[in-house]
Amino acid sequence: LQTLADKVGEHGYTVPLDLGSRGSCFLGGNLATHAGGLRVVRYGQLRASVLGMRAVLPDGRILDSRSTMRKDNTGYDLKQLFIGSEGTLGVITDACLLLPHTPLSVNTALFGCPSFANVVECYRLARQCLGEIVSACEFMDSLCISSGINAEYGDCCQ
Numbered sequence: 001l002q003t004l005a006d007k008v009g010e011h012g013y014t015v016p017l018d019l020g021s022r023g024s025c026f027l028g029g030n031l032a033t034h035a036g037g038l039r040v041v042r043y044g045q046l047r048a049s050v051l052g053m054r055a056v057l058p059d060g061r062i063l064d065s066r067s068t069m070r071k072d073n074t075g076y077d078l079k080q081l082f083i084g085s086e087g088t089l090g091v092i093t094d095a096c097l098l099l100p101h102t103p104l105s106v107n108t109a110l111f112g113c114p115s116f117a118n119v120v121e122c123y124r125l126a127r128q129c130l131g132e133i134v135s136a137c138e139f140m141d142s143l144c145i146s147s148g149i150n151a152e153y154g155d156c157c158q
Contacts, residue, residue: 001025013099016043018136028092034084041127042135043100046083053079053095066096103135116141 001022005015017030017037025035031053035046043049052067065079082089113119119139126134140148 001027001030008099009102012102014102015097016049016100017046027095027097031083031092031095032085032087038136038138041137042132047080049098050079050083051096051098053082053092055082055090055092057090063090066094068096070098106135 001015001017001019004027005018005022008015016039017027017035018039019025019030019035019037030037031046031050037046040046051070052065054062054064054066056062063078079095082092111119111122113122116139123137126137
């Protein structure tokens with residue numbers, strides 16, 4: 001996934017899927033597990049970005065539904081069956097994706113909220129006021145934060 005992101009980035013595009021494991025995962029596996037990723041808030045589920053794919057079936061035959069057409073209503077949409085199938089229908093070997101342009105700027109904000117209800121309200125307001133600009137949202141409770149601090153610095157920061 002990282003290699004793909006680097007290549008398309010050279011041409012001004014971005015991969016809508018972004019995962020913490022981007023350096024060690026493969027697009028076929030991401031599709032097979034229907035990975036959501038960090039940017040699902042902005043770009044939607046990965047399924048919506050797949051224009052076509054090629055997969056090897058259990059009997060060795062190759063299903064090739066690669067297409068770059070955004071609209072194709074000519075028969076069954078078999079690629080959608082493979083997305084999220086966990087490899088039970090076959091192994092996805094390559095795919096054609098709809099890639100958005102790389103945003104001109106990226107801003108990051110960190111909010112401290114006293115409760116999960118406040119996190120939800122903060123997110124709702126951000127989506128209402130900023131709309132499509134919001135591309136990711138992460139939530140960490142105090143236990144996660146203190147565990148990370150303790151793992152890095154030990155108990156000295158309690």
